[in-house]
Amino acid sequence: MDETPDASGAAARLQKLFEGHRLTPTQRRIAHCMVRRAADAPFFSSVELAELAGVSQPSVTRFAVALGFDGYPGLRKHLRDVGPAERIAESAVANEYQQAVQAEIDNLRHLATLLADPEPVARAGRLLAASRPLPVLGLRAASAQAAGFSYFARKVHPDVRLLDEGGTMLADRIDAATAAGASALLCFALPRHPREVVAALEYARTAGLVVVTVADSAFAPVAGHSDLLLPAAVGTGLAFDTACAPMLLGRVLLEAMCDALPDAQARLEEFDAKAAARGLFED
Template sequence: MGSASARLLKLFEGHRLTPTQRRIAHCMVRRAADAPFLSSVELAELAGVSQPSVTRFAVALGFDGYPALRRHLRDVPETPAPQGEGAVNAYQQAVRAEIDNLRQLSALLADPAPMERAGRLLAESPALPVLGLRAASAQAHGFAYFAAKVHPDVRLLTEGGSMLAERIDAAARAGATALLCFALPRYPREVLDALEHARGAGLRVVTVADSAFAPVAHPADLLLPAAVGTGLAFDTACAPMLLARVLLEAMCDGLPEAQSRLEEFDARAAERGLFVE
């Protein structure tokens, strides 16, 4: 990756950009040499967005407007790449950022106590609602798929609307004492409402979020943070996915019948020829 592209990527790091704004950012990286000289109209046409979107993009980066962003790009001198470091493109940069996220998760898990506590809370809940709306629905689906093999009553909640509160109430009536929530950017308002309803129903909330300072954080909840990658047009969630698998392991440790249930599933799957070996 050229020094101009590297400067742009560094400028974008740490900013929560919308998909439209990320599209603009990627366009600028692809046209890094020309970016400091493009008008807002030209950039909008290249990125396939509106001119006001370009202005909002510049403001999201902390500038007064697009002219200020363009002046910044013209004024900051290019710096040579470190000696011995090969070219790195935007795709590789996204992968490296995720590797850093996984390193942060590893460091966080050096203290296993919060994970073990969360695993016990989920294992001891007779019914287990698993909540994940919009971007977080994939994480909720993945967890619920595997959890259902060892937990007797897993209830997947991936659709919002007026029925969501009723399904939480139904889980509580079935004996649920905890709810697992996956909350990833951008956070649907319905998630906050659902978590408030769950607390009101007496459920302990365990939340996997991208940050301990996420809008869903609540003093009464057990929050397990795992950062998402923001280098591509849409967030990448390798760390939250791995954290979910670790949480499954911790939950299994709290379920005495987990191993026997897995063995029973394997036996039935073999009888049915469920998988191609």
């Protein structure tokens, strides 16, 4: 689909509609599907939505009732009343590769809409800046996001600890960070969500850490184990998910953390001086 900024607004309206409701995992799956297809959501029948989300048609009805509507027709009418009057036209993009790029552009537009309120990111930046050390968790598909964040964060934060391997040692490393004075943990969580990530976040909160999570959806399985969740959608048009929006949100978090670190600029200048002295870079 070739979505416009109106589609990003539709996704934001759906996120707001779903907030504050205690949804079951099946219902979160339906919600995530509707956010991903926000422009078309008002036009889906309950059968179509069930098929897209991989759930039963009665599950869609129960989902609508959980949101406070009499049934799915009431939910669909509400979406049509508050959204654009016409279904957005099918994309003229020629091939699946271009469509995947367009989908990521739409995800970035949606992220820009969410960042219209900068306070959640600013709060996250303050939490991360204050944590000494700062553990950063990301397993499997999310390991690249966690590693990228950690690489840059080490230039301005005195003690960043990357947790990118699971197993029985993970809890030990969380314990070590907590014992060293950590107050927060940053997690990147992308589909498919490993069970041990959910378990690790639950353990981290039990240990007293505040959990800040970048996830693909506000309804991801990690949501209930996060103190502050920042959503950034992934692209699903190719054989493997694409994660441009989560990566960019990670860089935005870095910026917010730098803003909360009074010596961030001095540390960057110190690094640049040492890099020049050692001849690290060609440019």
